[in-house]
Amino acid sequence: MRFNNPVVKGMYPDPSVCKVKDTYYLACSSFQYFPGVPLFESKDLINWKPIGHCLTRQSQIQLDKVNSSGGVFAPTLRYHNGRFYMTTTNDTTRQNFYVWTDDIYGEWSDPINVDQGGIDPDLYFEDGKAYFMSNGADDHGRGGIVQCQIDIETGCKLTPSRVIWQGTGGRYLEAPHLYKINGWYYLLAAEGGTEYGHMVTYARGPSPGGPFEAYPLNPVLTNRNLGGYEIQGVGHGDLVQDNGGNWWMLHLGFRQIGRWFAYHHLGREVFLTPVTFGENGWFTAGDNGTTLSCFETDRIPEEVVQNEKKSDTFENTEWDKDWCYLRLPRSGNYSFERNRLTLKGTEISLDQADTPTFIGIRQRDFNAVITCDVSLESGEAGITLYMDENHHYDFAIRKDENGYKVIERLNIGDIKSIEKAVDIHHSCASLIIRSTPNAYSFVVQVDGKEIHLGTAQTKYLSSEVAGGFTGVMIGLYAYGEGCLAEFSNFKCEYA
Template sequence: MKFNNPVIKGFYPDPSVCKVEDTYYLICSSFQFFPGVPIFESKDLINWEQIGHCLTRTTQVQLEKVNSSGGVFAPTLRHHNGRFYMTTTNDTTRQNFYVWTDDIYGEWSEPIYVDQGGIDPDLFFENGKTYFMSNGQDDYGVSGIVQCEIEIDSGQKLSPSRTIWQGSGGRYLESPHMYKINGLYYLLAAEGGTEYGHMETYARSSSVSGPFEAYPHNPVLTNRNLGGYELQGVGHGDLVQDNKGNWWLFHLGFRQTGQYMTYHHLGREVFLTPVTFGEDGWFTAGHNGTTLLSFDTDRIPDTVVQNEKKIFTFDNTDWNLDWCYLRHPHYENYLLESGRLKLRGSEVTLDEPGSPTFIGIRQKDFNAVISCEVSVLDGEAGITIYMDENHHYDLAVRTRETGYQVIERLNIGDIKSVEHTLDLTSRNHAVLLIKASATQFSFFVQLEDKEIPLGTAQTRYLSSEVAGGFTGVVIGLYAAGGCTGHDAAFTNFRCEYL
């Protein structure tokens, strides 16, 4: 059958995967958004359904006032002796920790911290021992992939942290994952930075602690030389074996906005690439070491159909799964009802690294039509196309002394400008409409059956290349100002991908 990449669209970076019996589970990083570390499951590798989050309580992770692209970095998911473990880094507090659960559909434990630095931690279990790996410096000042043995119940180190591999020469060696395959230990890593030079490399050894021999043809997977191809930034992957013995690599990548337009704003997404082991024990990946936007494969039966959801509404999404908050939310400002949302604004705005009244859903494709009826009694409320506190586009209804008006506001770095307004006089509500393409957002007000254009804004100014950071665009519904109750109401939300 033929499947299309990405298999999980939108801002879901740094995938890690494991298989338990006939079910695959996958998690991604979440940075400053909450709940943290979304969890997906699949039976066929290409159709994924979100089932929860690993970090759902404020006691599990500190996100108060963390900078955008701070907070929860790349996680690893592993299953051992009936228990799931998720290990990650809070990059803001510089702490590596893990949580565990015996029920992946339920709550996870409080964090257990490990006294080893770096980021992108990994757990490897063998013969009653637990090995903890991350990138960084070891106890002797040597940089690379660092390993120690820990006591799994407490996180206590049982051995010094020691560098076991220093990569193939690329910058930003990260994302270590260890596997034992056919008696050999394989250490997978990412190099080159999570940008256009990103790549997957690996090495192998007869011992879990090395020395490791690098794959002679590293990188095993990269799109760095595919200039003009939509799919770029391939790397940071995790291997999994299916029930038929085939190996696959789940990894991140991003889609640039045009053939020669090196901007991306949807974030880093989840891609699937086939892996093949040779008789010599080395493996190759993808099409001549590259990842494609679609693969024809006989590894997945033709009876499997890749489904794609095109329309997202209040009625067909789950507030606890599909939607997210900025940092730890003040729940008293939210009324999440069936088919309706009510918000109470606060003095915290979208322009600061706090927790404004905001609930968002990730943008999943370039071409979309986003609409919502918004009413306001006091303050301001609307739709924001949000990358971070310094880069977002707002379409909102706000109160004025003379009545109400709709505004189009552009926030690009230090420039924050209300570009267009439309007075509503006595009307305090309007249908707000945003049409998205790969290169542009267009903003409208829909009054009765008439669409009134308010302006446009380029997607590039919300891209990672301009804004920086590691996240992607989130379509947010927000309220600001006002303090007399849940002053803003949102109905008939619809995001349709074309």
């Protein structure tokens, strides 16, 4: 059969996967968004359904006034003796921790901290022992992939932290995962930075602590130096074996907005790549070590169909699974119905690293039409294309002393400009945003007429301009004390 990449679209970076019986489970990073660490399940590795989050209580994660791209970094999801474990980092507090659950569809435990630094923590279980790994420095300050044994009940270290591998020489060695396959212990990692030089490397050894020998042909997977190729930034992978005994890698990558236009704003997404073990015990990945936008494979039955969701609406999404907030929301400011959303504004704006009244869903493709009916009596409310507090495009209705206006405001770094404002005679309007790979256009529909306010280039919401590790969220927001806004008929339709 033929499947297309990415298999999970939109800003879902740093995927980690585990398999329980015939079901695969996937966890991804969430950074400053709440709930934290989104979860998916699949029966075939290509169709993934959101099932919830690991961090659903504010007591589980400190996100108050966390800057964009801070907060919850790369998770590892593992299953051992009937229990799921998710270990991750709050990069803002520099604390590694894990949570656990016996029901992946239910609540997770309170955090259990581990006194080992670095980020991208990993758990490996064997013979009653729990090994904890991260990138960072050991107890003597030596850098690399660091490992210790922990008491899985308490998180307390049972052995000193020591470096077990220092990679192949690429910068930003990270994302360690340990596996035992056919008698060898394989240590997977990422190097090169989560950008255009990103790559997957690995080593193998005779024990969980090594010594580890690097794969002679590292990197095993990378799309670096592929000029004119849409998929870039390939790295940060996790291995999983399917029911047929075949091996796969779920990993991140991103789609740049044009073959020769090196910007990306959808964020880092989830890609699937086949892995093949050779007779010598080393494995290869992808198409000559690269990830493709489309793979032909006989590993997935022909009757499996890759289903792609072409629209998001209030009715076909779930508030607690598909949508998320900025940092720690004030629940009293949100009222949900099946086809309507009511938001109560505050004096906290989208420009602050704080908790504005905002709920967002990830933009999943370049070509889209976003529509929503918005009404309010005071303040400001509308749609924001949100990258971070310094980079977002706002399309909104605003009430001032002269009446109601629809505004197009561009926020690019220190430049914050209302590009155009048009007067309307009502407190409600239909807002329309048309998206292409290169630009957003803003149109308001009032009294059956469409008024075009302007356009804005997508590249100014890209990681190359804004920095950080996130992607564009389609956010609905309200601003201003006393603002009470209603949103209805929301739809994001992808071409």
